[in-house]
Amino acid sequence: MSDIEDVEKAAQDVVDNVKEFFQGFLRKHWYLLIxxxxxxxxxxxxxxxxxxxxxxxxxxxxxxxxxxxxFNDFSVGAxxxxxxxxxxxxxxxxxxxxxxYFGTIVGIFWxxxxxxxxxxxxxxxxxxxxxxxxxxxxxxHGGGGGGFSFFINIIFLLVVLAQGNWWTPFGDLxxxxxxxxxxxxxxxxxxxxAIVGVVFLILFLTGKIWKQK
Numbered sequence: 032m033s034d035i036e037d038v039e040k041a042a043q044d045v046v047d048n049v050k051e052f053f054q055g056f057l058r059k060h061w062y063l064l065i066x067x068x069x070x071x072x073x074x075x076x077x078x079x080x081x082x083x084x085x086x087x088x089x090x091x092x093x094x095x096x097x098x099x100x101x102f103n104d105f106s107v108g109a110x111x112x113x114x115x116x117x118x119x120x121x122x123x124x125x126x127x128x129x130x131x132y133f134g135t136i137v138g139i140f141w142x143x144x145x146x147x148x149x150x151x152x153x154x155x156x157x158x159x160x161x162x163x164x165x166x167x168x169x170x171x172h173g174g175g176g177g178g179f180s181f182f183i184n185i186i187f188l189l190v191v192l193a194q195g196n197w198w199t200p201f202g203d204l205x206x207x208x209x210x211x212x213x214x215x216x217x218x219x220x221x222x223x224x225a226i227v228g229v230v231f232l233i234l235f236l237t238g239k240i241w242k243q244k
Contacts, residue, residue, distance in 0.1 A: 041053045043083065052156075053235075054236055054238065057232075057236060058236060060140075064232070067133070070129060073129070074126075074129040075123040077124065077128075077233070079214055080161050081124055081125060082117065082213075084120075085097075086098040086210060091113065091116060094112075094113075098207035099207070100206045101201065101204060102201040102202060103201075103202045103205070117121065156169065183213070183216060187213060196208075
């Protein structure tokens with residue numbers, strides 16, 4: 032049996048016990064989680080700053096400061112132009128730098144940090160049939176995006192109700208009012224998700240969850 036076959040067989044043996052492999056992997060390379068978390072947090076904050084800066088600082092000179100607009104000021108052309116420019120600025124200032132950041136980390140980690148055994152194990156794990164089946168099922172059922180949007184909008188309605196603006200005409204409320212509510216909803220959900228993620232990670236690394244079948 033060749034050295035490559037030995038490595039692949041050893042990798043398959045490790046993958047058969049996923050929990051122990053990833054517990055050891057994350058304990059050894061714990062700094063990778065910190066780098067990934069910094070990248071995600073930076074991208075999230077960057078998107079928020081781009082949106083607020085664009086709306087509050089005359090992002091489109093011919094239209095003025097969009098933040099003080101009301102629904103009465105919008106037109107189809109204005110909506111299309113605002114969306115296109117926002118997407119362009121987010122891509123340029125947030126998405127591209129974030130992709131470069133993650134690409135650099137993954138490249139260095141894969142080609143410099145990881146050992147041959149770890150690479151082989153990760154390759155075998157990524158090719159597992161049960162992972163492919165789960166991915167197909169998620170794609171088939173749409174990933175639950177509709178339910179999340181519904182949940183976000185329910186929270187938005189509750190906030191508007193709590194602030195006493197339930198019967199306020201849309202024309203009396205600035206765009207920045209609606210944008211700010213949605214941004215704060217996403218900020219709080221991100222904070223909650225981060226806390227849950229940290230707790231889950233601690234429990235996983237200490238062996239409290241994910242019992243091997």
